[in-house]
Amino acid sequence: MLKPNWVKEHDERFPGPNRWEHVVTHPTVIxxxxxxxxxKMQGKGSITLCDAPQTDSSFARIREYCGLDALLARLRNDFPGVAISTGLPGDPLGNTHIRLDSASEFVGYRGQGRLYGASxxxxxxxxxxxxxxxxxLLCRTPMDADVFINLPKLKTHKKVGVTCALKNLVGINANKNWLPHHTEGIPDQEGDQFPSATTRARLEHAWMGAAKRWLNNRPGASRLFVPIKKVGRxxxxxxxxxxxxxxxxxxDTCWRMVLDLNKCFCFFDGxxxxxKKPLRYLxxxxxxxxxxxxGPMSPDPKPCGVIxxxxHPVAVDCVAATLMGFDWQRLRLLKNSFQIRELNFVEVRPEGIEVISNRPAWAGRINEMEETFNFRPHFGWVGAIENNPRALTA
Known part of the structure; x- marks a missing residue:
């Protein structure tokens, strides 16, 4: 199975057919x-290209803008013995229900009871x-795959700092509302919805919370939430x-969910x-x-020319974050990857991550990388994660 990042058909700020190259995995890479x-399959077997885009996305437009039909036609013509598919309405194999329970990163988290998901x-x-x-609740096709090839996009992310290999697994979910994204409230209340208790934050929390509760009790009125959000903005x-x-x-919420998803994927089958046998992963x-x-929905293009x-997803993400100009140890998702209590899928250590590159400044240990692209973080992360090495242009 190949898992691209097909989160949205375009930059949220600029709808249209020519605004996707910095948002989704490029079809040439796929x-x-x-x-x-x-x-490698020698004329037999199957390849599935799949992702679960954001709920308000249009896969039909992703398919159109990225030329996926022509891509599939070329592949099928050149590899007639391999069944190649994408764009299915749901997972034909169904879903996989995983209970992590005591192995979850949410055990002991004091924000429980105020978790906010995808709706x-x-x-x-x-x-x-x-x-x-x-x-x-995960889609079964990726869980059953003999080989899983993760094809993330290199981007900043508003909730975890960077989106790369680890975060890309959000797209194998069958119900994204089971995924805690933040905790309602402010840090003094064990929440992370807002950074501080300003008057505006208190009013927004109360007003939008009341609107959501009202809509939740009236399923037929859910279509009103979009205009309500616009008024709120x-x-x-x-x-x-x-x-x-x-x-x-x-x-302090989203990183826990991302690590949990990777535990589910690494330790359980469809x-x-x-x-019964280790996951084959690239x-x-x-x-x-x-x-x-x-990022991830409204990033500015950053031409880097790098693959x-x-x-291992944690090793890849640590290198990616460093290359972006960020200190991976300031990113909770990556720092806490090396401190997992149960179902630890991270057998590597930071000092053991070695980079092999055609650019000498990047080759060697991760802490020896000398040149980076110095990405600009999401505005909510500015000043919290940046390194200051010599800047690099593509």
Whole structure:
């Protein structure tokens, strides 16, 4: 299975067919990897290209803008013995229900009961995560794959700092509202929705919370949430300028969910049972035209002309973050990857990560990388994660 980043058909700020290269995995990268994999299969087997885009995205437009039909036609013509598919309406194999329970990174987290998922139905999110009860619903096709090739986009991210191999697994979920994204409240209340208790933040929390509860009790009125959000933005400020919804470096929720997903994927198969053989995994990161600033949905293009590849998601992400000009040890997602209590899928150590590159300044140990692209972080992360080495231009 090949798992691109197909989160959205365009930059959220600029809808249209020519605004996607810095948002999703480039089809040339997808095709190159698919061809490499198909050759290895020697005329038999199957390759599935799949992702679960954001709920308000249009896969039809992703397919159109990225030329996926022509891509598939070329692959099928050149590899007739390999079944190659994408764009299915749901997972034909169904779902995989995983209960991590005491092995979850949310065990002991004091924000439980106020977790916010992917929609205003917070009751559903918190029903799946409380005490030592923690569960996820994943698509079965990736869980059953003999080989999983992760094809993330190199971008900044508003909730975890960077989105790369680890975060790309959000796209294998069957119900994203089971995924806690932030915790309602401020840090003094064990929350991370807002960084501080300003009058505006208190009013927004109360007003939007009441609106969400009202809508949750009236399923037929859910279509009203979009205009309500628009009114909220006018009153409380635009999300591109105002920190809300855990979109800052103090988010102590989302990294836990991402590590949990990787635990589910590494340790369980499609039947929800412990894997009998190790997962065969490869990550190939598209950094040709990366995304900086307000990622993942509204990043600015960052031409880098780089491809990263590796066999462990944490090693890949640490190198990617360093190459972006960030201190990976200031990113909770990466720092805490090396401190997992149960179901530890990170057998590597930071000092053991070695970079092999055609650029001498990057080759060697991760802490020896001398030149970076100095990405601009999401505005909620500015000043919290940057390194200051010599800048590099593509």
């Amino acid at each position: 095709e190159a990897v698919a061809r490499w994999a198909a050759k 205003y139905d917070v009751a559903e999110t918190n029903a799946r995560h409380n005490g030592t009860h923690h569960e996820y 006018l009153v409380f400020g635009d999300t591109q300028k105002v920190i809300r919804s855990g979109n800052w470096h103090g988010n 039947a929800g049972q412990p894997r 990550a190939v990161v598209d950094g040709i035209v990366a995304g900086e600033g307000n 990263l590849a590796g066999t």
